[in-house]
Amino acid sequence: MKSSEIFNPTLREVPSEAEIVSHQLLLRAGFIRKNSGGVYSYLPLAFRVLKKIMNIVREEMDRAGGQEVLMPIIQPAELWQESGRWEVYGDEMFRLKDRHKRSFALGPTHEEIITTLVKQDVHSYRDLPLLLYQIQNKYRDEIRPRFGLMRGREFIMKDLYSFDIDEDGLDLSYKKMYEAYSRIFERMNLKYRVVEADSGAIGGNESHEFMVMASSGEAEIVYCDKCHYAANVEKAQCPAPEPDGAKRAEARPLEKIHTPGVRTVEDVMHSLAVPAESIVKTLIYWADGEYVGAVIRGDRELNEVKLKNLLGCNELLIADENQVSQVLGVSVGSLGPVGAEFKVYADQEIELMDNFICGANEDGYHLMNVNLGRDFVPETIADLRNAIKGDPCPVCSAELDTTRGIEVGHIFKLGTKYSEAMKATFLDKNGQERPFIMGCYGIGISRTMAAAVEQNHDENGIIWPLPIAPYQLIIVPINTKKTEQMDLAWSIYEQLSGQGLEVIIDDRDERAGVKFKDADLTGIPLRITIGPKALQENKVEVKKRWENETVLIAVEDIVEEINSILSQY
Ligand SMILES: [Zn+2]
Structure with a gap:
């Protein structure tokens, strides 16, 4: 072409x-x-x-x-x-x-x-x-x-x-x-990972996602190098934290403190000089027509998929702040599980937290020395947070790592x-x-x-993996007005396309720089350049799109060279 x-x-x-x-x-x-x-x-x-x-x-x-x-x-x-x-x-x-x-x-x-x-x-x-x-x-x-x-x-x-x-x-x-x-x-030729996935609304039980690895990927994946466990962060279970023996602190009396203007976990940390680990945050959702509150440790991220699966609801939306203030009479930043007018679902870590701090369900106030069981009883205690780097692997307990990917395939067992x-x-x-x-x-x-x-690009453009490239090879004669360059270009073109390869010949009357830029942008994996200097020595230049250097190849060896590269990738 x-x-x-x-x-x-x-x-x-x-x-x-x-x-x-x-x-x-x-x-x-x-x-x-x-x-x-x-x-x-x-x-x-x-x-x-x-x-x-x-x-x-x-x-x-x-x-x-x-x-x-x-x-x-x-x-x-x-x-x-x-x-x-x-x-x-x-x-x-x-x-x-x-x-x-x-x-x-x-x-x-x-x-x-x-x-x-x-x-x-x-x-x-x-x-x-x-x-x-x-x-x-x-x-x-x-x-x-x-x-x-x-x-x-x-x-x-x-x-x-x-x-x-x-x-x-x-x-x-x-x-x-x-x-x-x-x-x-x-x-x-794509780098991919298979991960355990959430089967979500489609129903069924077992499910895996096929992820193409890319730093820009929308999905966060946790994986274990020791045992090959890998899961979408939506699905990855967080193991129940182990109570470390008798070291539980004694429950201190519940205390209400005035905290004007304190709304976020960071605000509480700064104004009370406490770590996020001793704070519990309450997130309020609108689930199929009612408010529900999810409570998790201050430094954790709520996993909405886990919450949705736990509730078995069709629709789960983070509640509108203005409506919450109107209906519950308290702003979102002051919500808490004690005396709540909504159902409370607690992450399993909360069970092991002693004397924590949370919103008092009253604007401008927080509660200190809160303890689950004594001060409030949630509807359910469950795994509700996102797994993170460093969490123990649910299979072998080694430390998990995280990476990102793009979901391109998904398989489900639907059952009946x-x-x-x-x-x-x-x-x-x-x-x-x-x-x-x-x-x-x-x-x-x-x-x-x-x-x-x-997954496959650089600052100059696309780098197609050979098996899915639109064309495998582009031939670039430097000067289309030079007959000997064009003759050789067409001769190589005929030989390679005669073998069934998909070849482009850049016959445009453009500067070499423009042609190279376009070839790089389009991402054609292999480029053969035919210039005056190489021709004097009866050689052409071969460049792989994913490598920087070019190689000089004798004209009579070019077909063999291209075939050899194609067989490797
Ligand atoms: Zn493992």
């Missing part, structure tokens, strides 16, 4: 709305263009990358026994009402009505559709297991779509659903997908959540009716492309 003919309009300026590197570079290098918030067109170079990702995914899904189907994007409300998710899904679902005023959704996911499909046509254990997948656009009406392809409102997903006879069958399907996913990200709700059953060996045991397995295709850029 000639550079002059490729439709990849590059930008000199970084668009101001682009906050993260992948968004900036994909726009600048002419891979994507925005149509509306969170909705993008994929230009030719991007679509080549997406097709490569899809091909790898398809090959591995087929190899694991998956069969590809294509289901409708438009989904009738009745199916979602049957599963009970039409109400639960909330504003994230794009909803529409047809001319007969019937309600539909633009599919954010396909459990309802596939369960209905299988229920209609699969009736016997003999037809199981069944693994069906599709690659298709999905829709989610994000409140604030941002970060380019990372959190779009329309995005490309691969979703596979497994149907099994029993739990053992599900275990096997799950294992096959786990292995297929690992191969997929290895084949793309959908098959029971939607009465999807089969007849087992003994003629008994049983619900299908299901699993679901997703990969964000367009998100994987963005994650690959987040």
Whole structure:
């Protein structure tokens, strides 16, 4: 392909709305263009990358026994009402009505559709297991779509659903997908980690996320180098703190102190000269129509996922400060668990804290020498905080470390959540009716492309991993007016593309500097430069995008050299 003919309009300026590197570079290098918030067109170079990702995914899904189907994007409300998710899904679902005023959704996911499909046509254990997948656009009406392809409102997903006879069958399907996913990200040359994840609103029990490692990743991961335990921070359990023998302090009398203007944990630390470890903070939430308070140690971060799972609520929002003052008659900064007019849920660490300080549920006052049990009794005591670096590993007790990643794949054991709700059953060996045991397995295709850029770039542009690069190689003749340079460039081009390699030739009448800049920005992994000096010695320059130095290679050896590099990456 000639550079002059490729439709990849590059930008000199970084668009101001682009906050993260992948968004900036994909726009600048002419891979994507925005149509509306969170909705993008994929230009030719991007679509080549997406097709490569899809091909790898398809090959591995087929190899694991998956069969590809294509289901409708438009989904009738009745199916979602049957599963009970039409109400639960909330504003994230794009909803529409047809001319007969019937309600539909633009599919954010396909459990309802596939369960209905299988229920209609699969009736016997003999037809199981069944693994069906599709690659298709999905829709989610994000409140604030941002970060380019990372959190779009329309995005490309691969979703596979497994149907099994029993739990053992599900275990096997799950294992096959786990292995297929690992191969997929290895084949793309992406650095990734598999972590234990929270299965959240989708239900079910076991769940893993596949994370592409990137310092800009939105997900915090805790991991253990000793035993390979890794988990999303949302999921990572904090082990119950051990009471250290008889060293509990004696409970002192409860004391109310005047603390005007003291609102935050930092304020309390400064005004009373105490460490955060002796303070308890109260966070107030609006959970399915009522206020609940979560109490955790002053220096800890509340884990909203854990709280939400504990409450089993559909909606958990941090409460509005003004409303709290009006309804409870106390400002957020002075809330506390003693005498609270809301249900109190305590993190397990609070149980081992003696004589702590907290808000007095009265503006301008705090309580000192508070003790759980004597002064208040929470609804529940549970693990409610985020794990942090240095916490003991829940498996082997070594110290945990933290890193960041981007979630690109997620696998879930659903069990019978959908098959029971939607009465999807089969007849087992003994003629008994049983619900299908299901699993679901997703990969964000367009998100994987963005994650690959987040992980692989430098100040000059993208560095595509070879297996998913739009083209593998670019040939840059320094001066397109020199016939001998162009002749050699075309001759190498013919040889390499004749072997099936994807090659660009930069035939533009531009300065060499401009051509190099564009090649770097676009991220083509290999570059062959043909200049006058090298030509005198019958040599060309080879440069790997991810290395700084260039190597001179004799013209007659160039094809072999390129093949040798390609076989290594
Ligand atoms: Zn460990």
